[in-house]
Amino acid sequence: MPPEAVLAIFLLPFFSFVIISFIIRPFFKHRPQLSGYVIIASIGTSLLLSIWALIEVIGTEVNALPMPDYEWLAIGDTAIRIGVTVDSLAAVMLIVVTSVSLLVQIYSQGYMRGDPGYSRYFAFMSLFTGSMLGLVLADNLLFLFLFWEGVGLCSYLLIGFWFHKPEAARAATKAFLVTRLGDFGFLAAILLLYANTGTFDIGELHQFALAGVLGGTVLTWAAIGVFSGAVGKSAQFPLHTWLPDAMEGPTPVSALIHAATMVAAGVYLVARMFPVFASSAEAITTVAIIGGFTAIFAATMALVMKDIKRVLAYSTISQLGYMMLGLGAVGVAVSSGAIPIEHGLALGVAVGIFHLFNHAFFKALLFLGAGSVNHATGTFDMKEMGGLRKAMPWTFATFLIASLSLAGIWPLAGFWSKEGILTHAWESTPILFYLAMITVFMTAFYMFRVVFLTFGGEYRGQSHDSHGLHESPLVMIGPMVLLAILSVVSGWLPISEFLGGESHSFFGALSHPLAWASLLLAGGGILLAYAIYSKKWLSAESLGRAFAPLYTLFSRKYWLDELYERVFVGRVLIGGIFAALHWFDDHIVDGAVNGIADGTIAAGGAIRRAQTGQLQAYGLAIFIGILAIVAFLFIFG
């Protein structure tokens, strides 16, 4: 496959961004649908090129295509090079990004119809897709960081798409700033690695890490720095607070960026840098712990949310935690020697990325379903919903399939990847395994709570009566159906073996006791949700009263937002450090400068008094001078 074709994969969406921004938006304002056609053409082409790349990669022995790199800048005698890598990991990610992006763009044709910012939306979407593809293809950390910032920028632009809504503007700023915190650690790690190895190239860094040239505390700190970037982008604890607020953006944006692709960039980064992580026991343990903790932490908050998209947001955070746990658990085993290195590196990547692959499809579908529900009812608040299965059968069916997949029910896709993660967690990090199992129960429960509240029972809202609710148009349903099919079959594709992991047999998996345990927990969660929200054998309100303190803790999001905004930013930074710096600037810096000026004026004023204008004073000065000269000559002459 010629290198230009690979470059075209991520350059085509950029090209589409340029066309939409500079040609269609100014000159074709009366035909905004042209933007939609342009972006679908470009991303569709990228998808075909990605499939070609995948076929080529499968065809090679080492699962990688050789690609040249180019010199970008030369500073003195250091040259910064940029290039692309096309290996199995990149090929899988390319498929995920291009396919989900294409389906979301088709869906957006229907969802965003009539919006005054239609062209702007697609311009930003193409910029985002181009940046995400570039991120996946980059072969050195500097180039990757460029696109990393690019997707962050597009996320800001798209969350704040309806910028005249103050909540949206605030949410966009919050997202940008919180991820920035993580990006700071990432950049520091890049520079640390460069300072110690002289290269940004990822392949060379892997070799240095594995050979032990890069070792000890430097390696650990660098890995933790890289991981902090991933924590920010993938909304892991403690930098998770931005993702629920990011739901202020249009729903297709949430589907594409905050479910399937951008937030997955953090997981991708850890997978891409996996040899570096696995070489440091502290770093990879940190990854596992944060992943496992975030999984259960976010699930607790998803239990009590009233807004569909918020539930889905916390669910995304939780599932990303699963992916980090998968990577971390295998990495812990590799670094402790339980799994040999040659096998373990690929295995870790396989475990995490397989779940990323499946999650992209069913989570995007869940968001698109929520968007469809919003299109019909005008709200996301589940109190106003109910009984929608009758009016929106396609939405209901696809949503149900995605929920079952997310809950991990055999034989749907989610089951296979979750099993992989749970198995390796059981073997390497037992405590996290138990947390993950509890999370399985909670995941099933909160997902089916949403299903029953939204689609079950009778319609509770006021905006339309049941006759007015209608199914969404084909342009929205079509992508949802495609994603539903993928949510079922994507687990059957040999992705795991392709990435170097283990294979699983279709029915053989059921012979494993762990599989039965997780299925029972998931089933239990679904049953409990059925009992509370459908049959109402137990009352939700009485449960809420019984567990009131926990309920408050979860629904107030553990008061972390208040902690971050009021205590950290408000008191420590603004009140403390910034006020001190302001004082310093006012009194010491300005004081020094003004002090010199004041001192000069004062000295001038003092010396002026010598100019009395009186003859006798001057005469006295003359004679004192004469005496001084005489004395000088006498002493030194």
Added chain:
Amino acid sequence: MTVGLEHFLILSAILFSIGLYGVLAKRNAVAILMSIEIMLNAVNIAMVAFWHYGSPMLMTGMVFVIFIMVVAAAEAAVGLALIIAIYRSRESVDAEKFDLMKW
């Protein structure tokens, strides 16, 4: 004891210092002028003493003294004219009031 050159020179020095004090310390402009005359006379005494004890053959010392007297006279005349002119416009001869030599 015999009076030698040093005695006259010390007398001259004393007179000069007294004149100097008067120039710097008096407020009345005419008094300042009088003190200047004292200083000039002190110099004259020193000159004549040097002539007498140093080179009595040459008349140069004396001639010098004559010229000093001439200049002193001229200067006293012009100075007093100045003082009178100032008195006419300012009604005062207090040297501390004349402070225009400032900028």
Added chain:
Amino acid sequence: MALEIAFWVLAAVIVGAAVAVVLLRNIFHAALFLVLCFFTIAGIYIILSADFLAGAQVLIYVGAIGVLIIFAIMLTRETQRGSPSGRLRLPALLVGLLFLATMVFIVVSTDWHVVAEIPTEPTTSAIAQALFSGEEGFVLAFEIAAALLLAAIVGAIVLVREK
């Protein structure tokens, strides 16, 4: 012997008169003491065998400058103030004493070449010779001094005339 006594007496009178000039508040009295000072200096000149100069001193200083000063005092009379001491009297006293100390130190510590002869002849003709002769004389300076006096006269008149 007589010369020494004369010297000491005259020196005391000179110094006393000069101190009176600079310390007296009544300016007219100060002027009178100034005249006394001038007279006594003429006496010093006589001790130093400068007869012509003694006469010139009396003529010029007492006769002309002293009278001029008294005229100026009368024309610029400030009866309340008189001639007080200024603000700078203490620094001036200090400077004066230091000056005195310096000069006395110089006088005392220098080895003066004193010539033994004492002039005995009257000096008037010798001065005239020196003043008016051309090559080793001071006739040029004499003429310039005359011009200077002319300038002084004209200047004084210009300064003082009524507009």
